[in-house]
Every structure is written in C-alpha cells, then in structure tokens.
Amino acid sequence: MRDAVSLRSARRKPRHTLLSTGVNAWHFAVALLALLLAVPVFVVLGHLFEPSGEVWRHLVDTVLQDYVINSLLLMIGVAIGVLLVGVSTAWLTSMCHFPGRSLFEWALLLPMAIPAYIIAYTYTGLFDFTGPFQTLLREWTGWGYGDYWFPEIRSLEGAALMLSLVLYPYVYLLSRAAFLSQSICVLDVSRTLGNGPWRSFFFVALPLARPAIVAGLSLALMETLADYGTVQYFGVSTFTTGIFRTWYGLNNATAAAQLSALLLLVVFALIMLEKGSRRQARYHHTTQRHQVLTRFQLTRKQGLMAFLICFGALFFGFLLPAGQLLWWAFTTAEESLDGRFLSLISHSLLLAGTASGLALLLALFFSYGKRRHGNWLVLAAVRMAGMGYAIPGTVIAVGVIIPFAAFDNALDAWVRERFGWSSGLLLSGTLAALLFAYLVRFLAVSLQTVDAGLGKIRPTLDEVARSLGSRSGEIVRKVHIPMLKGSLMTALLLVFVDVLKELPATLILRPFNYNTLAVRAYELASDERLADASYAALTIVIVGILPVILLSRSITRSRHAQST
Amino acid sequence: MRNQLEVKHASVKYGSQTVVDDVSFELESGAIGCLLGPSGCGKTSLLRAIAGFEPLAEGEILLHGRSVSYPGRTMAPEKRRVGMVFQDFALYPHLTVEKNIAFGLRGLSGKQQSERVRELLGLVGLSGLDKKYPHQLSGGQQQRVALVRAMAPRPEILLLDEPFSGLDVELREQLTREVRTILKREGVTAILVTHDQQEAFSLADSIGVLGKGRLHQWDSGYSLYHQPRDRFVADFIGQGAMIPGRVLRDGQIDSSLGRMKGNFVDQPGEGEAVELLFRPDDIVHDDGSEFTLEIVDKVFQGAEYLYTLALADGNRLLCLVQSHHDHAIGEKIGVRLHVDHVVAFPVEMSPQMDAKYFKIGQFNGRQEPAVRKY
Numbered sequence: 056m057r058d059a060v061s062l063r064s065a066r067r068k069p070r071h072t073l074l075s076t077g078v079n080a081w082h083f084a085v086a087l088l089a090l091l092l093a094v095p096v097f098v099v100l101g102h103l104f105e106p107s108g109e110v111w112r113h114l115v116d117t118v119l120q121d122y123v124i125n126s127l128l129l130m131i132g133v134a135i136g137v138l139l140v141g142v143s144t145a146w147l148t149s150m151c152h153f154p155g156r157s158l159f160e161w162a163l164l165l166p167m168a169i170p171a172y173i174i175a176y177t178y179t180g181l182f183d184f185t186g187p188f189q190t191l192l193r194e195w196t197g198w199g200y201g202d203y204w205f206p207e208i209r210s211l212e213g214a215a216l217m218l219s220l221v222l223y224p225y226v227y228l229l230s231r232a233a234f235l236s237q238s239i240c241v242l243d244v245s246r247t248l249g250n251g252p253w254r255s256f257f258f259v260a261l262p263l264a265r266p267a268i269v270a271g272l273s274l275a276l277m278e279t280l281a282d283y284g285t286v287q288y289f290g291v292s293t294f295t296t297g298i299f300r301t302w303y304g305l306n307n308a309t310a311a312a313q314l315s316a317l318l319l320l321v322v323f324a325l326i327m328l329e330k331g332s333r334r335q336a337r338y339h340h341t342t343q344r345h346q347v348l349t350r351f352q353l354t355r356k357q358g359l360m361a362f363l364i365c366f367g368a369l370f371f372g373f374l375l376p377a378g379q380l381l382w383w384a385f386t387t388a389e390e391s392l393d394g395r396f397l398s399l400i401s402h403s404l405l406l407a408g409t410a411s412g413l414a415l416l417l418a419l420f421f422s423y424g425k426r427r428h429g430n431w432l433v434l435a436a437v438r439m440a441g442m443g444y445a446i447p448g449t450v451i452a453v454g455v456i457i458p459f460a461a462f463d464n465a466l467d468a469w470v471r472e473r474f475g476w477s478s479g480l481l482l483s484g485t486l487a488a489l490l491f492a493y494l495v496r497f498l499a500v501s502l503q504t505v506d507a508g509l510g511k512i513r514p515t516l517d518e519v520a521r522s523l524g525s526r527s528g529e530i531v532r533k534v535h536i537p538m539l540k541g542s543l544m545t546a547l548l549l550v551f552v553d554v555l556k557e558l559p560a561t562l563i564l565r566p567f568n569y570n571t572l573a574v575r576a577y578e579l580a581s582d583e584r585l586a587d588a589s590y591a592a593l594t595i596v597i598v599g600i601l602p603v604i605l606l607s608r609s610i611t612r613s614r615h616a617q618s619t
Numbered sequence: 620m621r622n623q624l625e626v627k628h629a630s631v632k633y634g635s636q637t638v639v640d641d642v643s644f645e646l647e648s649g650a651i652g653c654l655l656g657p658s659g660c661g662k663t664s665l666l667r668a669i670a671g672f673e674p675l676a677e678g679e680i681l682l683h684g685r686s687v688s689y690p691g692r693t694m695a696p697e698k699r700r701v702g703m704v705f706q707d708f709a710l711y712p713h714l715t716v717e718k719n720i721a722f723g724l725r726g727l728s729g730k731q732q733s734e735r736v737r738e739l740l741g742l743v744g745l746s747g748l749d750k751k752y753p754h755q756l757s758g759g760q761q762q763r764v765a766l767v768r769a770m771a772p773r774p775e776i777l778l779l780d781e782p783f784s785g786l787d788v789e790l791r792e793q794l795t796r797e798v799r800t801i802l803k804r805e806g807v808t809a810i811l812v813t814h815d816q817q818e819a820f821s822l823a824d825s826i827g828v829l830g831k832g833r834l835h836q837w838d839s840g841y842s843l844y845h846q847p848r849d850r851f852v853a854d855f856i857g858q859g860a861m862i863p864g865r866v867l868r869d870g871q872i873d874s875s876l877g878r879m880k881g882n883f884v885d886q887p888g889e890g891e892a893v894e895l896l897f898r899p900d901d902i903v904h905d906d907g908s909e910f911t912l913e914i915v916d917k918v919f920q921g922a923e924y925l926y927t928l929a930l931a932d933g934n935r936l937l938c939l940v941q942s943h944h945d946h947a948i949g950e951k952i953g954v955r956l957h958v959d960h961v962v963a964f965p966v967e968m969s970p971q972m973d974a975k976y977f978k979i980g981q982f983n984g985r986q987e988p989a990v991r992k993y
C-alpha cells in the first residue's frame with residue numbers, strides 16, 4: 056500500500072513539469088543566466104576544434120607527454136592512497152567496535168579542512184633537509200649531509216601522498232554511508248552463514264559498496280586534477296601547471312585553452328563515472344530499514360590495530376600539519392600579525408562573502424524556478440548552471456579570461472571608433488571577473504544545498520497553507536523561510552569556505568596585487584618563507600573546519616536516527 | 620436540506636489523458652461522502668479539483684451554492700474555505716501544535732485563537748500537547764492535529780485525502796470511528812478519499828466507487844455491497860463468487876443453484892447468458908439442509924471460517940460460517956441460500972476477470988484476506 060502511495064505522489068510531479076510547456080519570463084531568465092554561467096566551459100571546449108597553432112605543436116613535441124604521464128601517475132597514486140585509507144577507516148568505524156570509534160567517526164573528516172597546497176608546504180617544512188625531523192635524525196645519529204638516504208617529499212610520490220591525506224574523506228564518507236545502509240540485511244546473512252569479519256568484508260560488503268566507493272574515488276580524482284598549488288610547489292609538471300606555464304610563460308591563450316579542453320575531457324569522463332556509480336549505488340541499496348547495528352567485536356590486538364589505522368589517518372592528515380602550522384604561527388606571531396594580514400583577511404572576507412551571497416541568490420532563483428515553473432528548459436538550464444563544480448579552477452579561469460578580454464577589446468574598439476576615446480579594460484582583471492569565476496565554479500554547491508532544503512518542503516505543505524487561506528507571499532514568509540533557514544546558512548558557509556580555499560582561479564584572475572589569504576599563503580610558501588605563511592594558512596584551516604563540523608553533525612544525527 | 624457540495628459532470632484532464640470523466644454527485648450539509656476506488660482511479664484528482672488545486676476541463680463544482688470551478692475558471696484554494704487533510708499530514712515541523720492549528724485562523728484576536736485551539740485540542744483528546752512539536756507526537760496524534768488544523772477555520776467542506784493510510788491497521792480502525800464521531804458532533808461536511816472499503820464503510824454516509832475516472836455508483840455502503848450496479852463495483856467491493864446462469868421466458872434465471880428472480884440494471888432478453896453474484900454471507904450453512912456441497916478450501920478468520928464450496932458443475936461458492944462449525948476439507952456440508960436481492964450481470968467478462976474470481980474461490984490463506992484487495 057505504501058508503494059501505491061509513493062507511486063501516486065511520484066506521478067503527480069512530472070505532470071506539472073510536462074504540462075507547463077509554455078515559456079514565461081521565469082524560464083527565459085533562468086535559461087539566460089544558466090547560459091551565461093556556462094560560457095567559460097563552452098569557450099574552453101570550443102578550443103578543441105580550433106586549428107592548432109605553432110605553440111601547440113611545440114607543446115605536443117615537448118611537454119604534453121609529461122603532463123599526461125604525470126597527471127596519470129598522480130591520479131593512480133592518489134587512487135591507491137584514498138582507497139586504502141578511506142575504505143579501511145570507513146569499514147572500521149562503521150562495522151567494528153574498538154576504543155575511540157565514535158570519536159574517529161567524525162574526526163576522520165578533519166583533513167578535509169586542509170587544502171592540499173597547505174599540507175604540502177607544511178610537510179615540506181617538516182621533512183626536508185632543514186626541517187625538524189631530519190635535523191633530529193642527524194643529531195641522534197651523528198650523520199651529516201649525504202650520509203643517509205631520506206625520501207624526497209617534493210616529488211610526484213610526495214604530491215600523491217599529500218593529496219591522498221586530505222582527499223581520502225571523500226571515499227570515507229561515501230563508503231561509510233554504503234556500509235551502514237547495507238549492513239543490516241546482507242551482512243547479518245553473511246554472518247549467520249558462518250563468515251567472519253574478513254570474509255564478510257571481501258565477499259559481501261566490498262562488492263556491494265563498490266559503486267559508492269567509485270563515486271567517492273572519482274570526486275577525489277576530480278580534486279586531484281584540479282590541484283595546482285601542490286604540484287606547482289613540488290615541481291611536478293601536470294596539466295594545471297602546464298596551463299599556467301603556457302599562459303604566462305609562452306603567453307599563448309589559445310594553447311592554454313586547448314590544454315584546458317583536454318583536461319576538461321578527462322574531468323567529464325570522471326563526472327560520468329561518478330554519476331553512473333551513484334545511479335548504480337541506488338540499486339545496490341539493499342535495505343530501507345535502519346536498525347541498530349551489531350558491530351564486530353574485535354580482540355584487544357585487533358582493536359589496537361584498528362585504533363592505530365584510524366589514528367594514523369587523522370594524525371598525518373590533520374593533527375601533524377595543523378600542529379606544525381600552530382607552532383609556526385606561535386613563533387612568528389609578532390612579525391606576522393600586522394596591517395597586511397588584516398588587509399588579507401578583509402580581502403578574503405569580501406570575496407568569499409560576496410561570492411557566497413551571490414551564489415545563494417542565484418541558487419534560490421534557480422531552485423524556485425525549478426519548483427514553480429519546472430519544465431524541461433528550466434531543468435536543463437539548472438543542470439548546466441551546476442556544471443562548473445567538477446571543473447578545475449585553472450580551466451575556469453582560462454574560460455573566463457578569454458571571453459572577458461574579447462568583450463573588453465570589442466567594447467574598446469567600438470568606443471574608440473564612435474567617440475574617439477579608449478574604454479580600456481572594463482572587466483578583465485577586476486573583482487567582477489573573479490567573482491564570476493567563483494560563481495561558475497561554486498554555484499553547484501549552493502544549488503545542491505538549497506535544492507535539498509526546498510525538496511524537504513513537500514508540496515503538501517504549500518497546499519495545506521493554501522487550503523488554510525494563505526497566499527504565496529505568506530507561504531514563503533511563514534513556511535519556506537523558517538524551514539529553509541538551516542539550508543541557506545549551510546549553502547552560504549560551504550561556498551564561503553570553498554572560495555576562501557580556492558587558489559588557481561584567484562591567482563590568475565585577481566586584480567593586480569590584490570592578495571587573499573590563499574594567494575598569500577601560497578606565495579610566501581613558494582618563497583620558502585614557510586613559517587610566515589602559517590597565519591594565512593591557519594586561518595583558512597580554522598574556517599575550513601566549520602563545514603566539517605556541519606558534516607560530522609549530520610553524521611551523528613543519522614547515527615541517532617538509526618538507533619531509534 | 621441544502622447541498623453543501625455539488626459536482627456536475629466534472630472532468631479533469633492531464634494533457635490528453637482524462638483522469639476524471641464526467642462525474643456528478645451531491646453532498647448535503649453535514650454529510651460525509653467518500654470517493655472509493657483502486658489507485659489511479661482519479662479519486663485524488665477529483666478531490667484536488669474540489670479543493671481548487673486542479674482545474675476542471677468540463678463540468679462545474681459548486682460549494683454552498685457558489686460556483687467555484689468551471690472550465691476556464693478555478694477559484695484559488697486559499698479563497699474557497701476548504702479544509703484539507705493530506706495523507707502525509709503535512710504538519711509544519713517548525714511550528715508547535717498550537718501554532719499549526721492556529722495557522723489558518725485569521726481575523727481573530729490572540730485570545731480567541733488560543734481559545735479555539737484549546738477547544739479543538741479538547742475535542743480530539745490532545746489537551747496539554749499545545750506546546751509540543753509535530754515530531755514529538757505519535758502518528759495518531761499527528762493525524763488528529765492535522766484534522767483539527769483543517770477544521771479550525773470552520774471550512775465549508777473538509778477534504779480528507781487518504782488520511783489514515785500512513786497509520787497501522789489497528790490505529791486506523793480506531794481513528795476512523797473517532798473521526799466520524801468528531802465530524803458528526805461538529806456537523807462538518809466532509810469528503811474522504813480512500814482505497815480501503817472498510818474505512819469507507821465505517822466513516823461515510825454515502826460512497827462513490829470510481830474506476831478509471833468514472834463514477835460507477837454513488838450509494839450507501841450496504842447498497843454497494845448487496846446491490847452493485849455493475850461488475851466493477853461487485854468486483855471491487857467485498858468478496859463473492861460468480862455463477863453462470865441463463866434468463867428464462869418469465870424473467871427468472873436458471874443456474875446450478877436453481878431458479879430465482881433476478882435483479883437487473885438493464886433487463887436482459889430471454890435466453891441471454893448472465894452471471895449471478897453470491898456474497899459469502901448469501902450462502903448460509905444449515906446442517907438441516909438437504910442441499911450439500913463439498914468443502915474444497917477453508918480459511919480461519921477468527922469469528923468465522925470462510926469455506927470454498929464446489930458445485931457439481933465445477934463452479935465455486937464462498938460461504939461464511941461461524942467458526943465453531945469446524946468442518947474438514949473434503950467434507951460435505953448442508954447450505955441454503957439467503958438472498959434478498961439476486962444480482963445478475965450480462966456476461967461480458969474478460970478472461971482476466973474470470974481468473975480473478977477463480978482465484979478468490981481458490982483462496983487459501985497465503986495471501987492477505989481478499990477483503991482488502993488493494
């Protein structure tokens with residue numbers, strides 16, 4: 056009977072969407088805005104078909120192979136890293152009993168707060184020749200320079216390690232959810248059939264969770280491809296550094312865009328993989344019922360192992376780098392906390408605040424458009440507007456700068472011809488261009504959150520209000536706003552933090568000498584002034600913890616829901 | 620008495636698909652009506668048309684003598700003064716019980732509002748819960764709050780869209796009776812939409828059976844059961860067996876159960892093949908009867924046994940017997956007919972329906988009792 060009920064409500068929805076095929080002002084505005092936001096992607100993709108210039112041929116002959124191989128190796132390294140750490144910690148915290156389990160359940164998300172470029176330079180400070188670790192080693196052993204071998208942190212392997220340490224939470228989160236949802240039926244069956252933890256894991260849990268794991272993995276790989284700070288700092292030539300070099304070193308926009316287009320194709324492949332896996336994950340969802348799990352009781356030795364694995368991930372992914380940053384900040388407090396630092400903060404606040412506010416407004420506009428006037432046009436437009444999230448900041452920056460420059464030049468030529476003076480560069484190199492790039496990249500975050508919040512307000516809640524005599528305005532005021540408040544705050548916060556962390560797009564598009572926390576941290580670190588970079592980095596990390604707290608709260612809440 | 624609701628030749632269309640097809644009925648002030656039918660029959664669409672959420676493609680709807688819907692004009696729901704109870708209750712999670720109930724109370728002072736809320740909460744036995752939030756209430760309590768929230772502004776009509784389907788069976792039966800008492804005490808005119816005939820029987824004064832958008836019969840529960848107008852109603856309401864028969868010259872019908880006078884919607888001609896409907900309670904077990912039939916299946920239902928009996932020609936009958944008459948399968952028991960109205964339909968049945976009736980005859984208790992077919 057429940058099926059009949061859900062069938063009916065499911066049927067009622069598309070009815071509206073199919074019916075309202077007429078195009079009104081809402082549809083037009085939504086479509087126009089979505090098109091505008093998709094311009095960078097289309098510009099970059101358009102360069103796939105551009106005739107290849109001399110620079111491009113030069114790139115192909117010399118460095119393209121390096122870019123491809125390094126990016127590929129990096130992806131493989133990160134894949135191995137995040138799978139090992141993410142899946143094992145997810146399995147342990149969701150299915151086994153061991154000391155500290157409930158703490159690790161949320162603490163394992165903390166590494167997400169640290170951007171890869173920050174952990175990269177922190178580890179460099181810790182582990183390179185002059186760092187505390189090697190210094191200590193030399194003091195103990197009496198070795199000198201060249202007497203011993205020590206792994207070079209600034210290498211491709213090092214970059215893969217750094218990225219793995221902060222990206223494993225993607226895999227952890229999704230596979231944990233998968234393990235929890237499957238546990239009650241199939242795992243119990245497996246256990247009644249006499250399989251112990253290991254056999255249950257490899258023959259039942261892992262295959263069932265595979266789609267979720269793959270989805271988490273593809274998210275981590277998208278971030279890997281988008282990374283610029285780490286690989287640049289470690290001197291590894293990948294696509295993103297290549298785009299930078301072609302742009303600034305060779306001064307060739309077309310070739311940079313062509314590189315971007317290639318990178319974009321790989322990203323699209325990852326998006327398909329992620330989408331496909333998520334769809335599959337739905338079918339692999341084996342139960343609707345949530346009951347109290349009976350976790351595997353580990354022996355003392357096994358429990359210690361489990362603890363060490365989880366603690367290791369947390370320690371190397373968060374505690375160690377955050378501690379080092381704190382220490383640096385502590386030692387450089389006097390010279391770092393000055394007016395310049397305050398201006399960094401105000402710049403970052405201004406950018407992140409404005410971008411998150413604008414993204415929220417746009418998201419509300421798109422979401423309501425979908426709810427009120429959802430037809431195929433609006434749905435397609437909204438999907439297009441949310442496309443930017445997986446796309447590397449470098450690529451978006453290239454896609455923004457080319458059309459903006461073209462617009463400025465065209466306007467300038469026209470004004471010159473018409474009025475005899477120069478309008479100069481109106482948009483390029485302004486905050487407007489930067490904000491636009493942020494919107495393209497992060498609107499999806501806002502959109503998803505608002506969409507989910509609005510989706511929780513079932514249509515019957517609107518209908519009840521109407522049957523009780525409320526008009527639209529009153530419904531929004533008395534029902535929607537109070538119910539959406541949480542989602543709106545979350546949307547603001549998530550975009551705010553993402554903008555704060557975003558490095559490559561800011562580097563390329565910022566107005567001349569306009570510094571933000573991320574840019575400054577990166578620049579100081581590049582100049583080997585690691586300790587001086589710590590304040591900016593620490594600020595980013597601390598703010599970055601906020602969404603992690605949100606996430607962990609939703610995790611605890613779902614755990615409570617399970618036990619009732 | 621004045622008609623509180625009049626539905627005249629109403630049709631609702633989604634694109635080219637007609638989901639409500641030329642439906643007419645009336646409801647007196649203070650009466651409780653019910654739209655009953657399988658899922659997808661258009662009953663909810665009709666209810667939503669009455670509420671003003673769906674426009675009419677044809678026909679007209681009048682509330683308290685005032686025309687509120689006709690093609691080209693649909694008075695907005697917020698202007699109709701209809702109260703609606705949804706199947707998911709649709710309580711506002713961010714508002715307390717008190718604020719939920721007061722949501723539709725306009726133009727009343729704060730004191731009047733809280734008085735009305737207190738009065739309504741007392742009516743449904745929830746006094747003292749006014750400061751609770753919906754998630755702190757049980758399913759039955761939420762249902763009652765949803766009910767009085769819809770009743771609070773004293774609407775012209777109360778529309779209940781499968782209001783009990785989210786509750787478990789026991790609670791459902793108890794609440795149905797309770798809601799009827801409340802509605803009757805307050806003199807509320809109401810329409811219930813449901814697919815559950817027991818719910819319809821115990822709540823409504825008159826019931827309309829809908830199938831594929833058409834209203835097959837608008838009648839009391841008793842008449843729907845004992846005098847169904849067509850095969851669809853006979854099939855949908857209750858259980859029964861169909862026995863083939865033939866119309867004789869004097870209008871009587873001959874079947875393997877003997878000759879009897881038929882009750883027809885359209886009188887069939889002589890010699891025409893018909894089917895006779897026998898309800899399980901039409902066949903009375905009587906040890907003294909000479910007419911005996913073999914038991915081929917039996918299901919224990921608590922107070923009664925439902926026996927499946929085989930006729931000589933292979934047809935089956937259902938027979939409801941008090942459960943202390945415990946007979947074994949294979950045994951022959953005496954029965955007699957106790958039929959007030961013999962209901963006969965011309966034969967036009969599809970093979971599918973045949974199979975369905977046979978299945979009911981074969982009922983062996985593995986499935987849910989066929990009383991709740993949907």
